[in-house]
Amino acid sequence: MRKFGIVCLSVVLLLGVACAGFAAYPEKNLQGLIMWGAGGGTDNFARAVTPLVEKHLGQTVILQNRTGASGAVATTLVVNSPADGYTLLYGAENPANYRVLGLSPLSFHDLQPITIAVEGAVVICVNPETPFTTMQELVEGAKAEKKIRMATSGVGGLPYVAGAMMKNIHGTDFNYIQFDGDGPGATAVMGGHADVMPLALSTSVEYIRAGRLRGLAVLTTKRVPQLPDVPAITEIYPEYEQYLPWGPFYGVFVKKGTPADIVASLSDAFVKAMEEPRFEEYVKNSGGFKNGSTGEDAVNFLVKFESTASWLIYNAGGAKHSPAEFGIPEPQK
């Protein structure tokens, strides 16, 4: 009798284990960590895409903002969680620069991209009361006097890297003033407390349309549909092409080492979600461009971005460590 009981129990247990092994992913709720605060670009992206993804996954993704240290806190948490595909990181470009800035030993190499969802472009914006009406005038002005104030979002941020590009190409130097992000920086330029700021298209497009900011050039190789009158930088200075495409992006990541079938089903759910008209509309309104790459393409995208951004920061004097220390190759000209 006792033996029979044990056998029964073992069978039940075995069945249980087997079921757990065969159960289709995902079998429980997922956690989604957003590396930037509520109301920011990364947060908006996460909250716009997640409800659509949930439909395809058949599970809820519980979103939390885990801010701090330029997103390094959320990145660390995801890397420290099990590689089972139940913890997602909604992030921006920042992990590419953690190592050279000395913020964290982590980078995109510790993560597996599910998708690089949305890309943005950067627009060089000035206060409309400044005398600069074209990119050339700004460059000449910056060479003539070093008093032009450029708002940035801190060392290593996108505006800083764009400033570094200008420095590399034209030898211009600005008086940098650091603000808490794109939004507060744009506010300061509109109020005349800074003269120029390279701003994400999503932040600046409405201000440019309303005449509160003047867009001089978009850091892309082609004009963007949102701003047909603002020239692409390569129309004026072809030398920028070596750094492009470069710009902000939002993506979803899991810990590296997550089983390939789980990564594939997550990627699949996101790709389907991003095809919905509601998401397309969000992308259009937020001034971005759908990228939607997954797998190997997404990994290559990250490798190229890391190389461009970290060498630019290093050459502009903003890095604590040389990218060479981490084996990051110099961008090919």
Place this chain on the structure above:
Amino acid sequence: MEQNLQYFLIPFLNWDMMLLIWVGVFAGIWVGAIPGLSVTMAASLLISFTFSWDLNNALALICGVFVGGVYGGSITAILLNIPGAPAAIATGIEGYPLAQLGEAGKAIGLCTTVSVFASFVGILVLAVAAPVVANFSLKFSPRDFFLLAVMGVLLIGSIGGGDPIKGITAGAIGVLLSMVGMDPSTGELRYTFGNIYLMAGISFVTAMIGLFGVSEALTQFRNAGKGSPKQNLDKIIPSWATFIKYLPLSIRSSLLGVFIGALPGTGGDVAALLAYDQAKRSVRHPSRPFGTGAYEGIVAPETANKGAIGGAFIPMLTLGIPGDAVTAIIIGALYIHGLKPGPMLMIETPHLFWMIVSCLSIASIALMVLGLVSVKPFSKIIEIPKSIIMPVVIILSVIGTYAIQNSVVDIFYMIGFGIIGYFMRLYGYATGPMVLGLILGPMLDANYRRAMQGAENQLLPFLEGFFTSPISLVLTLSIVFLLFSQTKTYRRWRGIS
């Protein structure tokens, strides 16, 4: 004009929206009252929750929660000396002694009435003068924000209750703690000892929950056995004469609140602090001395933080710049719902502007009704034995802290702050200044450096700015006056003892 009126009437004619605003206010009062559950948090949860809704309905709910939440934070400040949000710290200084005197009902009744009044002042300014105020708020330079922060720091001592030196000490420690984490401009790590969690800095909400919630509970355990004060709940709605008596102060403080709220990056917390201090200086004969239950000390901060609600919407709706954390989230919601927040929003979608004005108005009416109805049940909370209510406070503090960002480390911080707060209280140090120090520290630090960078790190041009820019000049003179008003000469001249 007629069309604007039509837009304004949308929520009045739509039962769904009407109901959602009332539900929002009711929920907001509770969310605001529980330390750690903040309006910001509720709003960001609602964005996901209302994703598939009609935008109008989503906005109605969020507006309701916003108005109710700012009010709810003051209720626990009065009843239990545990402010639900930093904007209610000043309210607790006067409100809690009143509750101890058995006048909690009267205090909450007055708080509700003036809150609704101030909320309407904010809405009125939003409706009539939004573009003008928004353009003016853009003129505030980093130097001016620095001056505002200096002013705030100078006032910290005045909410210390009793010894200003002790208040300033607590405030200075708060400022120091706010420096932990990443340097705002260079990303350099400060006081982090290589710890990733310290890199994220110390959140003032965590500190606030510990310093008020847990330390209050610990203090009450020490005083265990003392009975709770019997509450007099006869006259909870203030008389017309009382309302008129406080009207000038209400108008002054709510306008101050609207304006501080309209400045990007400053909100109800700074407004309440400035208004409280302003009342303390200007009211000659308060109902009781300040710090022991002066009704003026409730009216001023309460009107300021409610005025700041309308104020926060001013730059958001006219320029697409958030006035505070909650409006920042609403901007995100507009993007997700397919709109383009920015300077063109008011021109391209005027209905949105008038509908928000209208939602806020309905929310204020709902606040009046729901606030006054719940005075009696709320006041009963005090009469619950401390041995039951204080463990509940501790549990809520832990849950609330964890809810901020699902971080266990925050709970340890919170308990640490609770123990520190207990000893501070034991030795007569108010805990409010430490929280305000944590809030003002980053504002002081970052804006000083921006102002300095703007002057190319030259001392002389930096100092020159204080006198050449009109806004800076006014703020500089106000600070000089603040300091001068502390001198014996001034006090003798004004006849204040």
